[in-house]
Each structure stands twice: as C-alpha cells, then as structure tokens.
Amino acid sequence: MGLILSRDHAGRWTLRLHRRQAGITGRGSELLTDPETYKNSRDNIRDNNRDNSPIAVLGGGAWGSALASALAARGHETRIWVRRDDHAAALTGGVSPVLDMAIAAPSLATTDAAAVLDGAGMVLAVLPTSATDDTIAMIRAGADPAIPIAWAAKGLVPGGDALIPEHASAHLPNPAVMLSGPSFADEVTAGKPAALVAASQDDAAANAVAMRFHGSNIRVYTSNDPVSVAVGGAVKNVIAIASGIVTGMGLGDNARAALITRGLAETTRFALALGGQRETLFGLAGLGDMVLTCSGAHSRNFAFGLALAEGGDTPAKLAEGKHSAAVILRRAARLKVDMPITEAVARVLIDGADIRAEINRLLQRPVDSEWG
Known part of the structure; x- marks a missing residue:
C-alpha cells in the first residue's frame, strides 16, 4: 500500500x-x-x-534464533524446536548456541515438536532445505492446517528440483510464505536493522507474517511472488561462491561487480521461466540479498569460494550454494535456461574443473545482448 x-x-x-x-x-x-x-x-x-497466538519456530540455529529473538523482543509468545537438549537449554537461558550471543529468551525451547506446535498461530520453518520433508512431517502432525508457514530456508529441495513453496504447497494445506532478504543472523541478533520480504500467493498470509515482525528491528515487506523470492534465495548462494573465487583469485572489483550483475541476470532468467516477476529480483530478495551475500565478510558462501580460490581449507560451516548448484542446473536444463556462472561453479565443485579455465570459458562466451 x-x-x-x-x-x-x-x-x-x-x-x-x-x-x-x-x-x-x-x-x-x-x-x-x-x-x-x-x-x-x-x-x-x-x-x-493484535494476534497474540504463539509462534512456533522450527530450528534454533543462527537464523532461527535470530528471528525468534526479534519476535520475543516484540512481546510475542515464541517457542523454538531444536534437535539437541543442550541447544534447548542455551536458548532457554537467552543464548544462541550457534552464534554464542545473547538473545531475547523464547517462551519455550525444547526437542518436543508437539509442544512447540500446539496452538501456534504461525510457524517459522528455519531448518536447512535438506530437512524440508522432516519439517513438513512435523507440521502435518502438529500444526493447525489453516495457519501460515513462513519458510526461511534458502535453496531448492534436495532429492528433486522443486522450489520450497512448490514442494510445501504440494504436501501441506497451509498457506506457504517465503521469508527472505539481505540479512546476516549476527547483526539481526544484535538488534541492528534489517529488511526482509514475505511472499505468498495468499496475500493475507504474507501480511500476517509481516505484521508479527512489525515494530521489531526487522522491517518486512510483502509480495505476491514467492517463486522469484525462492529463486533469489537459492541462486545467490551459488553466485556468492563465484564472488569469493573472484576475490580469492585477485581479479579485482571490476570483475566482482560484473559477476554480481551477470549473476542477477541469470537468476532473473530462471525466475521468469518459472513464472516469476522481473521486478521482484530487483528488490530485497534478489539484488539486495545477492549484493550482501557476494560481498559480506560474514557470508558462508563467499568464504567458501574465497578459501577454494586460495587453496586453503573450505569452511566447516554449511555453504548452501555448494549443494544447490547441481539442483538448480537440473531444473534450469529442463526449462532451457542458460546459467553460465552457476554451471561454472558446478563444474569446479562437482567435476573438479580448473578455476582459471572456467573463468576463461566465461570470458570467451559468444557476444550477446545484455538481457538476451
């Protein structure tokens, strides 16, 4: 509005x-x-x-605890499900077990999913995409089928090549909302401002998610284009690995700017082929998230690419782009969408291709229109 x-x-x-x-x-x-x-x-x-129903957060990692902290600080009854008892104890004591930072303590942190979901008016699903089916099973078993499910994981569903909102809508009656945008968990946990977008084909569901965060340090806008929001969140992780490689190879700021821009172009082509809207990719979930992830020192995917280029040990923490590249390419191939940067990253990560050879391959591509 x-x-x-x-x-x-x-x-x-x-x-x-x-x-x-x-x-x-x-x-x-x-x-x-x-x-x-x-x-x-x-x-x-x-x-x-004024909705005071409890909010269930599935996943208490860095991002899950950051979102839960913002909601708890806002005064919402916030419950977090985690896999480990020691993580539940840390969260109960007001500490993020992954970030080792103080948070606004949730009303409940437990390994009992039923206790977290009982009577909840909204679910935040913040587990990795590899746990999407487990998350769906928990929601189906314990949540009201009418409440919105806000999906905050970024990537395509492993084992296939479906976007999260596609997969969720096929297996749950609940309205699916994609929650994404440029945000590092430690900054959000520290109370620094951030802006996200809640996207759903159900306008009321997107608005309900946005309103829960209203008044916190997280400003949430709404969108009716969950496809592009999901695509932006998935592909930017792959482009961020490439950005780390470019930086690690010492190729300069010009090269990184070109990479980010062309990465956005292939992300947009992919989203449009799936029925998304171009303008969404020039917003928070597209351009905003890509710029942050491709240049931020805290980006796991950027750090992964940097270490790869420098010949050091790749970070132990999860780099989503490493697992997403092949899945994205499989879906893109079916749609006949050209994604040269994603393809180059996949060849390096999966086939062990030489990094310099892949850079030269990109530079020698045929001349084309910028938006062709």
Whole structure:
C-alpha cells in the first residue's frame, strides 16, 4: 500500500491511496479514494497486529534464533524446536548456541515438536532445505492446517528440483510464505536493522507474517511472488561462491561487480521461466540479498569460494550454494535456461574443473545482448 500523486488535465494535483488487489499474482492494482474503505483497511491491519497466538519456530540455529529473538523482543509468545537438549537449554537461558550471543529468551525451547506446535498461530520453518520433508512431517502432525508457514530456508529441495513453496504447497494445506532478504543472523541478533520480504500467493498470509515482525528491528515487506523470492534465495548462494573465487583469485572489483550483475541476470532468467516477476529480483530478495551475500565478510558462501580460490581449507560451516548448484542446473536444463556462472561453479565443485579455465570459458562466451 502507498500513495500516488497524480495530475489531472486542469493541472490540479491529487493524492490517492494505492493498494494491490488481494489474490492477484500479476501487476494489477486499485485506487482507493473512499475514506471508509481506507479506515477499514487500517482496522484490518491493526487486528492482525493484535494476534497474540504463539509462534512456533522450527530450528534454533543462527537464523532461527535470530528471528525468534526479534519476535520475543516484540512481546510475542515464541517457542523454538531444536534437535539437541543442550541447544534447548542455551536458548532457554537467552543464548544462541550457534552464534554464542545473547538473545531475547523464547517462551519455550525444547526437542518436543508437539509442544512447540500446539496452538501456534504461525510457524517459522528455519531448518536447512535438506530437512524440508522432516519439517513438513512435523507440521502435518502438529500444526493447525489453516495457519501460515513462513519458510526461511534458502535453496531448492534436495532429492528433486522443486522450489520450497512448490514442494510445501504440494504436501501441506497451509498457506506457504517465503521469508527472505539481505540479512546476516549476527547483526539481526544484535538488534541492528534489517529488511526482509514475505511472499505468498495468499496475500493475507504474507501480511500476517509481516505484521508479527512489525515494530521489531526487522522491517518486512510483502509480495505476491514467492517463486522469484525462492529463486533469489537459492541462486545467490551459488553466485556468492563465484564472488569469493573472484576475490580469492585477485581479479579485482571490476570483475566482482560484473559477476554480481551477470549473476542477477541469470537468476532473473530462471525466475521468469518459472513464472516469476522481473521486478521482484530487483528488490530485497534478489539484488539486495545477492549484493550482501557476494560481498559480506560474514557470508558462508563467499568464504567458501574465497578459501577454494586460495587453496586453503573450505569452511566447516554449511555453504548452501555448494549443494544447490547441481539442483538448480537440473531444473534450469529442463526449462532451457542458460546459467553460465552457476554451471561454472558446478563444474569446479562437482567435476573438479580448473578455476582459471572456467573463468576463461566465461570470458570467451559468444557476444550477446545484455538481457538476451
């Protein structure tokens, strides 16, 4: 929702409220000029913000504990499910076990999924994509089938090549919301500001997720394009590995800027082939997340590529892009989408290809239109 300033034929300026129509997946919108309609829309937002039902967070790692901390600090009853008792104890004591940072303590941290999901009004699924099916099984067994599920993992589902919202919608009746954007968990945990996007084909579900964070250090915008948000979150991890390689090889800032820009181009091609919207990739979940992940010192994927180029030990922490490259390429091949950077990263990681040879291969590609 926003304001539009327009000018009529007589030169008079008019300020009108603009709101996207519910349930429309394209670019349609309506102009609201009736004061009563405006008042009712604001009342609905306030009603959503008064939802005091518990929030279930599945996964208490770095990102899970960061999101849970923001919600708990906002005053929500926040429950976290984790696999390990020692992690549950740390979270209960107000410490993120992965980041070793103070957090706003959740109302409950436990290894009992049923206790976390019972009566929850929203679920935040923050486990790795490799645990997507386990997450779905937990939700199906213990959650209300009508509540929104916000998926905060980034990548395609292993064992196939489905996007998370595709896979979730095929196996759960709950509305699926993708929650993504440029964000490092330690900064969010420290209370520093961040902006994310909640995307769903169900406008009410996206709004419900955004409103839960409203007033915290996390600003959440809404979108009706979960496909592009999921694609942006998956592909940027692969491009970040390439960015780390470029930096580790000492190829300079020009090369890294070119890589990020061309990485965004192939991400956009992939999203469009899946039915996504180009403009989404120029927002938080596309350009924003890619710039951060490809240049931030805290990026696991960037660090992985950097170590790979420098010939050192690759970081022990999970680098999602390493596991995503082959899955993304498999789906892209079916759609006949050209993704040369992703392909080069996959050849290096999977086939052991020479890094310099892959860089030269990219530079020698046929001349083409920038957006061809």
